[in-house]
Amino acid sequence: MVPPERATTEGEPALWRDAGLVAGKDLRVEARSRVATNQVVPFALLVLILFAFALDPDRGILGRAAPGLFWVTVLFSAVLAIQRSFAIEADDDARDALRLSGLDGAGIFLGKAAAVALQLLALEAVLAVGVAVLYGVSLRGGGLLILICLLATAGIAASGIVYGVVAAGLRVSDTLLPLLVLPVLAPVLLAATRASEAALATVPGDAWPWVRLLAVFATIYTVFGVVAFGPLLEEA
Protein backbone atom coordinates (compact mmCIF):
# COMPACT_ATOMS: atom_id res chain seq x y z
CA MET A 1 0.00 0.00 0.00
CA VAL A 2 1.28 3.45 -0.84
CA PRO A 3 1.80 5.53 2.31
CA PRO A 4 -0.35 8.68 2.36
CA GLU A 5 1.53 11.90 1.79
CA ARG A 6 1.63 13.59 5.15
CA ALA A 7 1.98 17.26 6.05
CA THR A 8 0.80 18.46 2.68
CA THR A 9 -2.26 20.38 3.74
CA GLU A 10 -4.51 21.42 6.55
CA GLY A 11 -8.21 22.27 6.76
CA GLU A 12 -10.41 21.60 3.79
CA PRO A 13 -7.99 19.81 1.47
CA ALA A 14 -7.21 17.38 4.32
CA LEU A 15 -10.90 16.46 4.40
CA TRP A 16 -10.89 15.56 0.73
CA ARG A 17 -7.58 13.74 1.04
CA ASP A 18 -8.99 11.68 3.95
CA ALA A 19 -12.14 10.97 1.95
CA GLY A 20 -10.06 9.88 -1.02
CA LEU A 21 -7.93 7.59 1.17
CA VAL A 22 -10.95 5.89 2.74
CA ALA A 23 -12.79 5.55 -0.58
CA GLY A 24 -9.64 4.15 -2.17
CA LYS A 25 -9.21 1.67 0.67
CA ASP A 26 -12.84 0.47 0.45
CA LEU A 27 -12.70 0.12 -3.31
CA ARG A 28 -9.37 -1.70 -3.09
CA VAL A 29 -10.85 -4.14 -0.56
CA GLU A 30 -13.76 -4.64 -2.95
CA ALA A 31 -11.48 -5.10 -5.95
CA ARG A 32 -9.65 -7.87 -4.09
CA SER A 33 -12.59 -9.60 -2.42
CA ARG A 34 -15.07 -9.21 -5.31
CA VAL A 35 -18.08 -9.43 -3.02
CA ALA A 36 -20.05 -6.78 -4.92
CA THR A 37 -19.33 -8.27 -8.32
CA ASN A 38 -19.74 -11.90 -7.29
CA GLN A 39 -22.69 -11.54 -4.91
CA VAL A 40 -24.49 -8.19 -4.99
CA VAL A 41 -24.74 -7.81 -8.77
CA PRO A 42 -25.98 -11.39 -9.33
CA PHE A 43 -28.46 -10.85 -6.49
CA ALA A 44 -29.80 -7.71 -8.17
CA LEU A 45 -30.18 -9.52 -11.50
CA LEU A 46 -31.91 -12.36 -9.69
CA VAL A 47 -34.43 -9.88 -8.23
CA LEU A 48 -35.18 -8.63 -11.75
CA ILE A 49 -35.94 -12.22 -12.78
CA LEU A 50 -38.05 -12.82 -9.66
CA PHE A 51 -40.15 -9.77 -10.52
CA ALA A 52 -40.83 -11.33 -13.91
CA PHE A 53 -42.11 -14.48 -12.16
CA ALA A 54 -44.29 -12.45 -9.79
CA LEU A 55 -45.71 -10.13 -12.48
CA ASP A 56 -46.73 -11.96 -15.60
CA PRO A 57 -44.44 -10.77 -18.46
CA ASP A 58 -47.20 -11.16 -21.06
CA ARG A 59 -49.53 -8.58 -19.58
CA GLY A 60 -47.17 -5.67 -20.07
CA ILE A 61 -46.96 -4.92 -16.35
CA LEU A 62 -43.19 -5.35 -16.31
CA GLY A 63 -42.58 -2.70 -18.94
CA ARG A 64 -44.86 -0.18 -17.25
CA ALA A 65 -43.53 -0.89 -13.77
CA ALA A 66 -39.88 -1.06 -14.89
CA PRO A 67 -38.70 2.21 -13.26
CA GLY A 68 -40.22 1.24 -9.91
CA LEU A 69 -38.86 -2.30 -10.06
CA PHE A 70 -35.45 -0.94 -11.02
CA TRP A 71 -35.30 1.37 -8.01
CA VAL A 72 -36.66 -1.22 -5.57
CA THR A 73 -33.89 -3.54 -6.74
CA VAL A 74 -31.34 -0.77 -6.27
CA LEU A 75 -32.59 -0.16 -2.71
CA PHE A 76 -32.31 -3.83 -1.74
CA SER A 77 -28.86 -4.05 -3.26
CA ALA A 78 -27.88 -0.84 -1.49
CA VAL A 79 -28.71 -2.43 1.87
CA LEU A 80 -26.30 -5.24 1.02
CA ALA A 81 -23.61 -2.81 -0.12
CA ILE A 82 -23.91 -0.78 3.07
CA GLN A 83 -23.75 -3.87 5.24
CA ARG A 84 -20.66 -4.93 3.34
CA SER A 85 -19.12 -1.49 3.79
CA PHE A 86 -19.26 -1.94 7.58
CA ALA A 87 -18.54 -5.66 7.59
CA ILE A 88 -15.06 -4.90 6.23
CA GLU A 89 -14.49 -2.61 9.21
CA ALA A 90 -15.60 -5.28 11.67
CA ASP A 91 -12.96 -7.81 10.57
CA ASP A 92 -9.66 -7.77 12.48
CA ASP A 93 -10.83 -4.71 14.46
CA ALA A 94 -10.28 -2.53 11.40
CA ARG A 95 -12.73 -0.11 12.96
CA ASP A 96 -10.33 0.62 15.79
CA ALA A 97 -7.54 1.15 13.29
CA LEU A 98 -9.75 3.57 11.40
CA ARG A 99 -10.51 5.45 14.59
CA LEU A 100 -6.87 5.63 15.60
CA SER A 101 -5.75 6.63 12.11
CA GLY A 102 -6.22 10.31 12.85
CA LEU A 103 -8.38 10.72 9.78
CA ASP A 104 -11.15 13.28 9.97
CA GLY A 105 -14.56 11.76 10.85
CA ALA A 106 -16.25 13.77 8.11
CA GLY A 107 -13.59 12.57 5.66
CA ILE A 108 -14.22 8.95 6.62
CA PHE A 109 -17.95 9.48 6.10
CA LEU A 110 -17.48 11.05 2.67
CA GLY A 111 -15.00 8.36 1.68
CA LYS A 112 -17.22 5.46 2.67
CA ALA A 113 -20.27 7.08 1.08
CA ALA A 114 -18.34 7.71 -2.14
CA ALA A 115 -17.15 4.10 -2.28
CA VAL A 116 -20.70 2.78 -1.82
CA ALA A 117 -22.02 5.31 -4.35
CA LEU A 118 -19.49 4.25 -6.98
CA GLN A 119 -20.35 0.58 -6.48
CA LEU A 120 -24.06 1.36 -6.71
CA LEU A 121 -23.59 3.40 -9.89
CA ALA A 122 -21.80 0.47 -11.51
CA LEU A 123 -24.61 -1.80 -10.34
CA GLU A 124 -27.22 0.58 -11.79
CA ALA A 125 -25.48 0.50 -15.16
CA VAL A 126 -25.71 -3.31 -15.20
CA LEU A 127 -29.31 -3.22 -13.96
CA ALA A 128 -30.31 -0.67 -16.62
CA VAL A 129 -29.07 -3.07 -19.30
CA GLY A 130 -30.94 -5.86 -17.53
CA VAL A 131 -34.18 -3.88 -17.47
CA ALA A 132 -33.78 -2.92 -21.12
CA VAL A 133 -33.18 -6.52 -22.18
CA LEU A 134 -35.48 -8.43 -19.83
CA TYR A 135 -38.41 -6.00 -19.60
CA GLY A 136 -38.20 -4.64 -23.14
CA VAL A 137 -37.74 -1.02 -22.08
CA SER A 138 -35.97 1.33 -24.47
CA LEU A 139 -33.75 3.70 -22.51
CA ARG A 140 -34.69 7.13 -23.81
CA GLY A 141 -33.81 10.43 -22.16
CA GLY A 142 -30.28 9.23 -21.36
CA GLY A 143 -28.80 12.43 -19.93
CA LEU A 144 -31.68 12.98 -17.53
CA LEU A 145 -31.61 9.32 -16.46
CA ILE A 146 -27.91 9.62 -15.64
CA LEU A 147 -28.57 12.75 -13.58
CA ILE A 148 -31.37 10.97 -11.69
CA CYS A 149 -29.09 8.01 -10.99
CA LEU A 150 -26.29 10.27 -9.73
CA LEU A 151 -28.51 12.24 -7.34
CA ALA A 152 -30.52 9.27 -6.07
CA THR A 153 -27.34 7.27 -5.52
CA ALA A 154 -25.73 10.13 -3.61
CA GLY A 155 -28.77 10.28 -1.31
CA ILE A 156 -28.90 6.50 -0.83
CA ALA A 157 -25.19 6.29 -0.07
CA ALA A 158 -25.14 9.25 2.34
CA SER A 159 -28.15 8.20 4.40
CA GLY A 160 -27.11 4.56 4.15
CA ILE A 161 -23.68 5.23 5.65
CA VAL A 162 -25.26 7.26 8.47
CA TYR A 163 -27.53 4.34 9.38
CA GLY A 164 -24.80 1.84 8.65
CA VAL A 165 -22.64 3.28 11.42
CA VAL A 166 -25.64 3.35 13.76
CA ALA A 167 -26.15 -0.37 13.21
CA ALA A 168 -22.43 -1.21 12.99
CA GLY A 169 -20.80 -3.52 15.49
CA LEU A 170 -24.08 -4.84 16.88
CA ARG A 171 -25.13 -8.47 16.94
CA VAL A 172 -28.47 -7.45 15.38
CA SER A 173 -27.06 -5.10 12.73
CA ASP A 174 -28.07 -7.29 9.76
CA THR A 175 -31.74 -7.15 10.64
CA LEU A 176 -31.71 -3.63 12.06
CA LEU A 177 -30.22 -1.83 9.06
CA PRO A 178 -33.06 -2.50 6.54
CA LEU A 179 -35.69 -1.48 9.09
CA LEU A 180 -33.87 1.79 9.71
CA VAL A 181 -32.79 2.73 6.23
CA LEU A 182 -35.67 1.66 3.97
CA PRO A 183 -38.38 3.95 5.46
CA VAL A 184 -35.95 6.86 5.32
CA LEU A 185 -35.33 6.10 1.65
CA ALA A 186 -39.06 6.03 0.84
CA PRO A 187 -38.96 9.58 -0.63
CA VAL A 188 -35.92 8.63 -2.74
CA LEU A 189 -37.76 5.62 -4.15
CA LEU A 190 -40.79 7.75 -4.94
CA ALA A 191 -38.85 10.61 -6.49
CA ALA A 192 -36.42 8.44 -8.46
CA THR A 193 -39.24 6.29 -9.81
CA ARG A 194 -41.45 9.19 -10.89
CA ALA A 195 -38.51 11.07 -12.40
CA SER A 196 -37.34 7.98 -14.30
CA GLU A 197 -40.86 7.40 -15.60
CA ALA A 198 -40.99 10.97 -16.87
CA ALA A 199 -37.53 10.65 -18.43
CA LEU A 200 -38.41 7.38 -20.17
CA ALA A 201 -41.64 8.89 -21.49
CA THR A 202 -39.50 11.84 -22.65
CA VAL A 203 -41.44 14.46 -20.72
CA PRO A 204 -38.52 15.97 -18.78
CA GLY A 205 -40.74 18.79 -17.50
CA ASP A 206 -42.47 16.36 -15.14
CA ALA A 207 -39.15 15.06 -13.87
CA TRP A 208 -37.61 18.31 -12.60
CA PRO A 209 -39.50 18.68 -9.29
CA TRP A 210 -38.51 15.11 -8.42
CA VAL A 211 -34.90 15.71 -9.47
CA ARG A 212 -34.81 18.72 -7.16
CA LEU A 213 -36.23 16.61 -4.33
CA LEU A 214 -33.48 14.03 -4.90
CA ALA A 215 -30.87 16.81 -4.79
CA VAL A 216 -32.30 18.19 -1.54
CA PHE A 217 -32.35 14.73 0.05
CA ALA A 218 -28.76 14.02 -0.95
CA THR A 219 -27.60 17.40 0.35
CA ILE A 220 -29.39 17.12 3.69
CA TYR A 221 -28.10 13.65 4.50
CA THR A 222 -24.58 14.45 3.33
CA VAL A 223 -24.47 17.45 5.66
CA PHE A 224 -26.00 15.41 8.48
CA GLY A 225 -23.45 12.65 7.96
CA VAL A 226 -20.51 15.08 7.90
CA VAL A 227 -21.67 16.53 11.23
CA ALA A 228 -22.76 13.35 13.01
CA PHE A 229 -20.33 10.73 11.75
CA GLY A 230 -17.29 11.67 13.82
CA PRO A 231 -19.01 11.35 17.22
CA LEU A 232 -20.78 8.13 16.15
CA LEU A 233 -17.55 6.50 15.09
CA GLU A 234 -15.79 7.60 18.27
CA GLU A 235 -18.01 5.95 20.81
CA ALA A 236 -18.74 2.53 19.40
Place this chain on the structure above:
Amino acid sequence: MTTGSRGTRILGVATLASLALTAWLALVVSPADVNQKDAVRLLYIHAPTAWLAMYVSFGVTTLASVLYLWPRTRSRLWDLVAGASAEVGVLFIGLTLAVGSIWGRTTWGVWWTWDARLTSTAVLFVLYLGYLAVRRIPADPLVRSRRAAIVAIAAFIDVPIVHLAVDWWRTLHQPATIFDERRLLDPKIEGTMLWTLLLSVVAFTLLYAWLLIHRVRLARLEELVEDRALEDALAERRAEGAAAGAPSVETDEHLATGGVR
Protein backbone atom coordinates in the same frame (compact mmCIF):
# COMPACT_ATOMS: atom_id res chain seq x y z
CA MET B 1 -41.64 1.56 44.83
CA THR B 2 -44.23 3.11 42.61
CA THR B 3 -44.29 5.36 39.59
CA GLY B 4 -47.20 7.34 40.99
CA SER B 5 -47.01 10.49 43.07
CA ARG B 6 -49.44 13.11 44.30
CA GLY B 7 -48.99 15.12 41.12
CA THR B 8 -49.54 12.21 38.77
CA ARG B 9 -52.59 11.06 40.72
CA ILE B 10 -54.20 14.48 40.26
CA LEU B 11 -53.18 14.38 36.61
CA GLY B 12 -54.62 10.89 36.30
CA VAL B 13 -57.96 11.93 37.76
CA ALA B 14 -58.07 14.96 35.45
CA THR B 15 -57.27 12.69 32.49
CA LEU B 16 -60.00 10.22 33.38
CA ALA B 17 -62.55 12.98 33.96
CA SER B 18 -61.79 14.74 30.69
CA LEU B 19 -61.81 11.44 28.78
CA ALA B 20 -65.17 10.57 30.31
CA LEU B 21 -66.54 14.00 29.45
CA THR B 22 -65.18 13.65 25.92
CA ALA B 23 -66.84 10.24 25.58
CA TRP B 24 -70.17 11.66 26.78
CA LEU B 25 -69.99 14.69 24.48
CA ALA B 26 -68.79 12.59 21.54
CA LEU B 27 -71.27 9.76 21.88
CA VAL B 28 -74.35 11.47 23.29
CA VAL B 29 -74.38 15.24 22.98
CA SER B 30 -72.72 15.98 19.64
CA PRO B 31 -74.89 15.41 16.58
CA ALA B 32 -74.30 12.82 13.88
CA ASP B 33 -72.93 14.12 10.57
CA VAL B 34 -75.31 14.69 7.66
CA ASN B 35 -73.25 12.59 5.27
CA GLN B 36 -71.17 10.37 7.52
CA LYS B 37 -73.87 9.61 10.14
CA ASP B 38 -72.46 8.23 13.40
CA ALA B 39 -69.09 7.39 11.88
CA VAL B 40 -68.08 11.02 12.34
CA ARG B 41 -67.75 10.34 16.07
CA LEU B 42 -64.47 8.54 15.29
CA LEU B 43 -63.09 12.02 14.65
CA TYR B 44 -62.79 12.57 18.40
CA ILE B 45 -60.19 9.81 18.67
CA HIS B 46 -58.66 10.04 15.22
CA ALA B 47 -57.78 13.74 15.17
CA PRO B 48 -56.32 14.16 18.68
CA THR B 49 -54.19 10.99 18.52
CA ALA B 50 -52.85 12.01 15.11
CA TRP B 51 -52.10 15.52 16.29
CA LEU B 52 -50.42 14.38 19.50
CA ALA B 53 -48.37 11.65 17.86
CA MET B 54 -47.06 13.76 15.01
CA TYR B 55 -46.53 17.13 16.58
CA VAL B 56 -46.17 16.60 20.32
CA SER B 57 -44.72 13.10 20.83
CA PHE B 58 -42.19 13.09 18.03
CA GLY B 59 -41.43 16.76 18.63
CA VAL B 60 -40.59 15.99 22.26
CA THR B 61 -38.53 12.97 21.18
CA THR B 62 -36.49 15.12 18.79
CA LEU B 63 -36.02 17.93 21.29
CA ALA B 64 -35.02 15.54 24.08
CA SER B 65 -32.58 13.78 21.71
CA VAL B 66 -30.95 17.09 20.83
CA LEU B 67 -30.71 18.00 24.52
CA TYR B 68 -29.17 14.59 25.22
CA LEU B 69 -26.55 15.01 22.50
CA TRP B 70 -25.71 18.59 23.46
CA PRO B 71 -22.83 18.25 25.91
CA ARG B 72 -24.03 21.01 28.23
CA THR B 73 -27.50 19.60 28.72
CA ARG B 74 -26.60 15.91 28.57
CA SER B 75 -28.51 13.90 31.12
CA ARG B 76 -29.92 10.37 31.30
CA LEU B 77 -33.31 11.96 31.84
CA TRP B 78 -33.45 13.38 28.29
CA ASP B 79 -32.69 9.99 26.85
CA LEU B 80 -35.48 8.40 28.87
CA VAL B 81 -37.90 11.18 27.93
CA ALA B 82 -37.07 10.75 24.24
CA GLY B 83 -37.70 7.02 24.40
CA ALA B 84 -40.88 7.30 26.46
CA SER B 85 -42.33 9.99 24.22
CA ALA B 86 -41.61 7.95 21.10
CA GLU B 87 -43.29 4.92 22.63
CA VAL B 88 -46.44 6.88 23.42
CA GLY B 89 -46.25 8.48 19.96
CA VAL B 90 -46.05 5.09 18.24
CA LEU B 91 -49.00 3.90 20.32
CA PHE B 92 -51.02 6.97 19.34
CA ILE B 93 -50.08 6.81 15.70
CA GLY B 94 -51.05 3.13 15.68
CA LEU B 95 -54.41 4.19 17.11
CA THR B 96 -54.71 6.90 14.46
CA LEU B 97 -54.10 4.36 11.70
CA ALA B 98 -56.46 1.77 13.18
CA VAL B 99 -59.31 4.20 13.84
CA GLY B 100 -58.72 5.92 10.51
CA SER B 101 -58.90 2.56 8.77
CA ILE B 102 -62.25 1.77 10.38
CA TRP B 103 -63.49 5.24 9.50
CA GLY B 104 -62.27 4.82 5.92
CA ARG B 105 -64.17 1.53 5.62
CA THR B 106 -67.44 3.19 6.63
CA THR B 107 -67.12 6.40 4.61
CA TRP B 108 -64.86 5.59 1.64
CA GLY B 109 -65.70 1.86 1.53
CA VAL B 110 -62.06 0.72 1.81
CA TRP B 111 -59.81 -0.10 4.75
CA TRP B 112 -56.84 1.58 3.18
CA THR B 113 -56.22 3.95 0.32
CA TRP B 114 -52.94 5.28 -1.02
CA ASP B 115 -53.71 8.83 -0.18
CA ALA B 116 -50.93 11.26 0.75
CA ARG B 117 -51.65 11.67 4.44
CA LEU B 118 -52.31 8.00 5.05
CA THR B 119 -49.13 7.03 3.28
CA SER B 120 -46.91 9.53 5.04
CA THR B 121 -48.44 8.55 8.39
CA ALA B 122 -47.65 4.91 7.66
CA VAL B 123 -44.05 5.80 6.76
CA LEU B 124 -43.78 7.82 9.97
CA PHE B 125 -45.07 4.83 11.95
CA VAL B 126 -42.37 2.57 10.48
CA LEU B 127 -39.66 5.23 10.95
CA TYR B 128 -40.36 5.42 14.66
CA LEU B 129 -40.71 1.64 14.98
CA GLY B 130 -37.12 1.64 13.73
CA TYR B 131 -36.19 4.17 16.42
CA LEU B 132 -37.78 1.98 19.09
CA ALA B 133 -35.88 -1.01 17.68
CA VAL B 134 -32.61 0.91 18.16
CA ARG B 135 -33.58 1.55 21.78
CA ARG B 136 -33.91 -2.22 22.27
CA ILE B 137 -30.55 -3.25 20.81
CA PRO B 138 -28.37 -5.32 23.10
CA ALA B 139 -25.50 -2.91 23.66
CA ASP B 140 -23.89 -0.68 26.23
CA PRO B 141 -26.59 1.79 27.43
CA LEU B 142 -24.46 4.83 26.63
CA VAL B 143 -23.73 3.62 23.09
CA ARG B 144 -27.38 2.78 22.61
CA SER B 145 -28.60 6.15 23.85
CA ARG B 146 -26.23 8.07 21.63
CA ARG B 147 -27.17 6.07 18.54
CA ALA B 148 -30.88 6.28 19.34
CA ALA B 149 -30.63 10.06 19.64
CA ILE B 150 -28.93 10.30 16.23
CA VAL B 151 -31.60 8.05 14.71
CA ALA B 152 -34.36 10.21 16.22
CA ILE B 153 -32.91 13.36 14.69
CA ALA B 154 -32.25 11.70 11.32
CA ALA B 155 -35.84 10.40 11.28
CA PHE B 156 -37.20 13.83 12.14
CA ILE B 157 -35.41 15.52 9.22
CA ASP B 158 -36.86 12.86 6.95
CA VAL B 159 -40.45 13.67 7.95
CA PRO B 160 -40.91 16.86 5.87
CA ILE B 161 -39.25 15.19 2.86
CA VAL B 162 -41.56 12.18 3.12
CA HIS B 163 -44.49 14.51 3.51
CA LEU B 164 -43.60 16.56 0.45
CA ALA B 165 -42.82 13.54 -1.73
CA VAL B 166 -46.00 11.73 -0.84
CA ASP B 167 -48.03 14.91 -1.19
CA TRP B 168 -46.84 15.39 -4.77
CA TRP B 169 -47.51 11.77 -5.39
CA ARG B 170 -51.22 11.90 -4.63
CA THR B 171 -53.87 13.58 -2.54
CA LEU B 172 -57.39 12.46 -1.72
CA HIS B 173 -57.73 12.98 2.04
CA GLN B 174 -59.74 16.02 3.04
CA PRO B 175 -57.49 18.91 4.05
CA ALA B 176 -57.04 19.69 7.74
CA THR B 177 -60.21 21.16 9.14
CA ILE B 178 -59.05 23.12 12.16
CA PHE B 179 -55.28 23.29 12.14
CA ASP B 180 -55.25 24.98 8.77
CA GLU B 181 -54.35 28.58 9.54
CA ARG B 182 -56.52 29.97 6.74
CA ARG B 183 -59.56 28.52 8.40
CA LEU B 184 -58.46 28.91 11.98
CA LEU B 185 -60.79 31.83 12.57
CA ASP B 186 -63.66 30.29 10.66
CA PRO B 187 -63.72 26.56 11.20
CA LYS B 188 -66.14 24.67 8.93
CA ILE B 189 -67.51 22.58 11.72
CA GLU B 190 -70.60 22.78 13.86
CA GLY B 191 -70.33 24.30 17.36
CA THR B 192 -70.86 21.26 19.60
CA MET B 193 -68.63 19.18 17.41
CA LEU B 194 -65.91 21.79 17.58
CA TRP B 195 -66.03 21.93 21.37
CA THR B 196 -66.04 18.16 21.63
CA LEU B 197 -63.03 18.01 19.34
CA LEU B 198 -61.14 20.64 21.32
CA LEU B 199 -61.94 18.87 24.57
CA SER B 200 -60.78 15.57 23.10
CA VAL B 201 -57.45 17.20 22.23
CA VAL B 202 -57.13 18.39 25.84
CA ALA B 203 -58.08 14.95 27.18
CA PHE B 204 -55.57 13.13 24.99
CA THR B 205 -52.87 15.67 25.81
CA LEU B 206 -53.41 14.96 29.51
CA LEU B 207 -53.31 11.24 28.76
CA TYR B 208 -50.06 11.75 26.87
CA ALA B 209 -48.52 13.64 29.80
CA TRP B 210 -49.67 10.99 32.28
CA LEU B 211 -48.33 8.12 30.18
CA LEU B 212 -45.06 9.95 29.53
CA ILE B 213 -44.34 10.65 33.19
CA HIS B 214 -45.10 7.08 34.23
CA ARG B 215 -43.07 5.64 31.39
CA VAL B 216 -40.04 7.79 32.25
CA ARG B 217 -40.26 6.79 35.92
CA LEU B 218 -40.66 3.15 34.96
CA ALA B 219 -37.57 3.39 32.74
CA ARG B 220 -35.65 4.87 35.68
CA LEU B 221 -36.71 1.96 37.88
CA GLU B 222 -35.75 -0.52 35.17
CA GLU B 223 -32.26 0.95 35.11
CA LEU B 224 -32.04 0.77 38.89
CA VAL B 225 -33.07 -2.89 38.78
CA GLU B 226 -30.40 -3.60 36.18
CA ASP B 227 -27.75 -1.89 38.28
CA ARG B 228 -28.95 -3.71 41.38
CA ALA B 229 -28.83 -7.06 39.61
CA LEU B 230 -25.28 -6.36 38.51
CA GLU B 231 -24.23 -5.39 42.02
CA ASP B 232 -25.87 -8.51 43.45
CA ALA B 233 -24.11 -10.70 40.92
CA LEU B 234 -20.79 -9.08 41.79
CA ALA B 235 -21.41 -9.51 45.50
CA GLU B 236 -22.23 -13.16 44.94
CA ARG B 237 -19.05 -13.72 42.98
CA ARG B 238 -17.06 -11.97 45.69
CA ALA B 239 -18.62 -14.19 48.35
CA GLU B 240 -17.73 -17.24 46.30
CA GLY B 241 -14.20 -15.97 45.95
CA ALA B 242 -13.90 -15.35 49.69
CA ALA B 243 -15.25 -18.82 50.48
CA ALA B 244 -12.74 -20.44 48.17
CA GLY B 245 -9.99 -18.21 49.48
CA ALA B 246 -9.23 -16.93 46.03
CA PRO B 247 -7.03 -13.85 45.84
CA SER B 248 -9.14 -12.13 43.20
CA VAL B 249 -11.17 -10.00 45.60
CA GLU B 250 -9.33 -6.84 44.72
CA THR B 251 -10.04 -7.22 41.01
CA ASP B 252 -13.70 -7.78 41.75
CA GLU B 253 -13.75 -4.66 43.90
CA HIS B 254 -12.30 -2.76 41.01
CA LEU B 255 -14.96 -4.18 38.69
CA ALA B 256 -17.75 -3.31 41.10
CA THR B 257 -16.84 0.37 41.13
CA GLY B 258 -15.53 0.68 37.60
CA GLY B 259 -18.04 -1.48 35.81
CA VAL B 260 -21.29 -0.10 37.18
CA ARG B 261 -20.64 3.58 36.89
